[in-house]
Amino acid sequence: MPKKPFRVGMIGYGFMGRAHSNAYRQVGQFFPSNHQVVLKAACARNKDAIQAFADQWGYESIETDWRKLVERPDIDAVDICTPNNLHCEIALAAAANKKMILCEKPLAMNAEEGRKMVQAVEAAGVANIVWYNYRRVPAVTLAKQLVAEGRLGKIFHYRAKFLQDWTISPELPQGGNGLWRLDAAVAGSGVSGDLLAHCIDTAVWLNGRMSNVCAMTETFIKERKHQETGQVQKVTIDDACTFFGTFENGSLANFESTRYARGHKALYTLEINGENASIAWDLHDLQRLQYFDHRTESKLRGWSSIHVTDSDHPYMGKWWVPGLAVGYDTSFTHQVADFLEGIEQGNPAGPTFRDAMDTQVVLDAILTSAKSKQWVNVDKA
């Protein structure tokens, strides 16, 4: 039986454009399905750059205007890999054209934009997903299984950090190519939207919605030269953001993110403490899940380091043999695999745009809290 084509139109060609393209190319070999991914078109304003990208990754054609791309009848799904300030506009147009949408995180610049996007995809009835890829790191998916099976009991604490150190030098410019994440006008925020968004998404997935938060942000380097204009300008993103608060299930949150934690490249860590068991994971050793079970015989209790590479671990049966790690990139491959399986079964995989709103409202609350120096209730998604 011939496979059904899944024709992708990719907008953007940066780090995420590469990560997604790799996933599209790998998924069929490891997670065969009734769909065949076709890299139909890649789009960016810079024609030479996007042509080179298309050649390297095997896209059949290019566009330099995203509006054209979203209107093309030979595209089934639009992948939005642009800076954050374009997500909403493109998503609305893609939905209007009945395209499936795979949108980079965070969903939007703020909850207001996000709600428009949810409305648009739901009105259009198109499958939609946000690239919160860490849900599909096998060890994190295993954590979800353990939580879902009720192994932890009542949850008391959820703790997450995302620590980096790449913006410590005051010589680093802001804005423009490769550095738009330092420009609040384009990125919406600093570490909160870039890094905490991941932590919050995993948290609401594993532990449910948040009720209220209290946050602190800091911008250590106050002014930087703008890469494009050459002018020294005020930095308006948050370099660091810490918040605590409560989940709807009564557990306490402690979250922190910074780009000023010397020695940590991309150290996303999470820990959940339940009445009966606890779980911990970190991105630098992504193949391991730490698990402590209080029901173990007393003298043998300890944190168990599970090397999540067995064939009965999530996704791992499709890759190599026990003991052999997969890379960061497979989290994207798993997302595409689940997305294709979802549309095949008419049961779309999350996080959908609607799911992603749970994170978006927390992000808004954090920024409001940090500005007002007050506790803030999290809005309904």
Place this chain on the structure above:
Amino acid sequence: MPKKPFRVGMIGYGFMGRAHSNAYRQVGQFFPSNHQVVLKAACARNKDAIQAFADQWGYESIETDWRKLVERPDIDAVDICTPNNLHCEIALAAAANKKMILCEKPLAMNAEEGRKMVQAVEAAGVANIVWYNYRRVPAVTLAKQLVAEGRLGKIFHYRAKFLQDWTISPELPQGGNGLWRLDAAVAGSGVSGDLLAHCIDTAVWLNGRMSNVCAMTETFIKERKHQETGQVQKVTIDDACTFFGTFENGSLANFESTRYARGHKALYTLEINGENASIAWDLHDLQRLQYFDHRTESKLRGWSSIHVTDSDHPYMGKWWVPGLAVGYDTSFTHQVADFLEGIEQGNPAGPTFRDAMDTQVVLDAILTSAKSKQWVNVDKA
């Protein structure tokens, strides 16, 4: 030349009474000085219990009324190991009797009491110290050396946690023998005074005073049976306390403590992120200091796990040979060694009562903040 006696009167015989007594007995063999510790008297209301304690540890005599002990002319130094609510009264009396004082942490129930104690010892001109013993874990002392040598550069973040899991069962009673830490009337507070006090003391020692804080506390189990009365009563201590804030040097604080973190027995962790280097330590692997130096050649950069057992590491030249760990108990021995050396040189070792006020004012600010749900400035010590 005969040694000068240092005659100790110990009040209390619990966990800390044992830890201090062990230190007094060990110090002379490993850190010989001009003083000879003499265990002169031990004191507690329960005569049988204190007699047994005195016999076991070699105290020459007992008292059942601490007022008598602090007046005895054959006592040079009073060691206060009682529950927190007695620290102030005993210290004032001991100072009035010109005794040196070694007081368990936290110094007092609150800053107000603490100030009276500072005034008393300074007016009396007696040497005084608080048992914030973690300063003298060799790896923590090494951290202090590295900070003092300026190796970290400008500090961005200070992070500390103290996680335990021993009060999760709702069947655990509160109050009374061995459980006074769950009784706010006796302990003053819950994890903040018991555990965060340690974290804050180390922090102000390593990173300077704090300016302001914002805190959240929680009491997970609302009612417990009181061990002595047998009645079910409201629990008024904090089971968990998280706070963030800023240090005077501009760095950000993120502190957390709880007795509901399943899997952690006494996991005190700290991490400092500076412009040039970072440091991390934890109590479960207390002999190791983690150090990251950004000035290392790029491709070799990593977190170095220093096994702090070499003869040029703090205190370690006096113990065994490289590679062989010392125990938790040696932190107390080191404190006695430094205290004796300090009085010999007329240069008292800290943390003095005055030093300990830096922690006390932060503790007050945290509790005020948690109650009011507002940011609170830290008072002058």
Place this chain on the structure above:
Amino acid sequence: MPKKPFRVGMIGYGFMGRAHSNAYRQVGQFFPSNHQVVLKAACARNKDAIQAFADQWGYESIETDWRKLVERPDIDAVDICTPNNLHCEIALAAAANKKMILCEKPLAMNAEEGRKMVQAVEAAGVANIVWYNYRRVPAVTLAKQLVAEGRLGKIFHYRAKFLQDWTISPELPQGGNGLWRLDAAVAGSGVSGDLLAHCIDTAVWLNGRMSNVCAMTETFIKERKHQETGQVQKVTIDDACTFFGTFENGSLANFESTRYARGHKALYTLEINGENASIAWDLHDLQRLQYFDHRTESKLRGWSSIHVTDSDHPYMGKWWVPGLAVGYDTSFTHQVADFLEGIEQGNPAGPTFRDAMDTQVVLDAILTSAKSKQWVNVDKA
């Protein structure tokens, strides 16, 4: 400029067939070169199986007789992924047909076969390489750089282990599909050829040739049912093999491999102790290299855990961003990248068949020693 095709003929479709195919598909996107890999044909006796494999991986055609494949004029390179007992025959035929050859490890059943293969490829003047893929795990390649830069000084010890636990059950059959590694007639040997071969290859690459060895082997389960015949037969492979010996540079070897080390899935570990520095690595945490430098200031000395994910680490600049791990599979991708670069520059990448003989002669010596219970000198390669 159009790229030059590199038309691959793959023989075999098991675990290694998949790993190599994945590498061929990925190399162009991450390590672009003047060559374009073309998956021209896949070959195995089972027609349905090889057709399915070809469909899944994108091979243009299939063969069911390897002799036909090696004669096809539209094939540039033959990839030998068969069980070990076919390596030699296929390689000789492929060389006779002037094909480049990429041969799975170990090179051959024994040194005698290996020498014929070396002679064949060198006489034919065809590029050749053996899939000792661990050389190209970024952390291992970094280890090679550090050794080559002379950072370790005189070497005293080289230690390696490869521990697995998958054959402990006596119910596991031997021989046949998926289990040919347990059949000495097909595999040549047990853990020595399968696992120690990797350890030895890395060792001779990092530390030079070996002079002599003394080995012990053991077969814990003496009889197993054969999967194909259904008959209980004597097990003739080595389940475990330990050996020590000396390298030509005077350092001491301690190697061990087993499939009976409960708790270890594929734990390849290595450690080198030099006068000035030491290195350690293991496959379960493959992205990290442990490095100890004695020249570091005394009080700061420790084992540094290098997360080998920076852009100046071997191969890593081509993948994602710092902190993000790559998988086991990339070691094969790197090998293809280096092989293509080598043929482009007329400077073939190793390990060539000749290089692989250094391992083959050690393997022969080990098996001879274990049988004779004597020290054995390692033959000239």
Place this chain on the structure above:
Amino acid sequence: MPKKPFRVGMIGYGFMGRAHSNAYRQVGQFFPSNHQVVLKAACARNKDAIQAFADQWGYESIETDWRKLVERPDIDAVDICTPNNLHCEIALAAAANKKMILCEKPLAMNAEEGRKMVQAVEAAGVANIVWYNYRRVPAVTLAKQLVAEGRLGKIFHYRAKFLQDWTISPELPQGGNGLWRLDAAVAGSGVSGDLLAHCIDTAVWLNGRMSNVCAMTETFIKERKHQETGQVQKVTIDDACTFFGTFENGSLANFESTRYARGHKALYTLEINGENASIAWDLHDLQRLQYFDHRTESKLRGWSSIHVTDSDHPYMGKWWVPGLAVGYDTSFTHQVADFLEGIEQGNPAGPTFRDAMDTQVVLDAILTSAKSKQWVNVDKA
């Protein structure tokens, strides 16, 4: 009821003299028994040195001739902390005087001496023990419990290493004060008697006797200046020793020791792989035991890091509270506690001299094997 005195006569005042003395002073406070240790006399040829030692540790008197000490009627037990070449002679004399004997390890220079010592103490009917202290590190004692409870099932592998790096410099002299371990005439051997003796003792305790061995030794630095004579002399100790072999239970041994493993101060590691479970431990993190249980539900299997500090862990209920580590020194305290309990109950604690012979015969076999380059059967103890 008054306690029974246990009057110790200590011969030697080096590192072990200090470690034992500390144990004698601590045991009564933490492990109260019917015996009261009395530090009756310390003995060494150097009068000033032994007087200073006696003063520091509280010995009541001194001797400068060990023959006088062993004859003193006010001594109950003789502790032999001299270099190895004196163990036998002193032990024979002490036994002849009906003294209990606590002898430093290794028991003797060789098995022949050892047998005489066994005969002497058994003929005299005196309690006797050898200071193989690592048996009583709480995590190692826990390992013994787990093995004794049959949790591991059939054992396949026993692996141990003892790695140090303190003799790498060729400038280090040999012989004399503090360096007698480098002088074969005094020490008997190098790392085999000093370090492997510990590994072997733990092994025979946990896994039973050994049947045969095959060993390799090396002396990296061939000549060193003698500290006392000032002359450059041949080094005759083994700097490194590796051996493999079999235990009587059929499991395989792989042991290694060296003083040339840069980066390791005193890294004693052991691992046991059984059919159902595995255990690992190392001295640098002595408070932890690693445990892997294959019977755990498949997806949760992992190595569990047990922080051996709970009150139901061996010995730990007598020390502090969960989470707080004890030091290396407590292994000696535990040995004294067990020894006193043993003599009280007429059931002497091991390892007795007879027990220690199991190690002595393996040591002899190793040295014979290394010299002859042959496999050697281990003699009857």
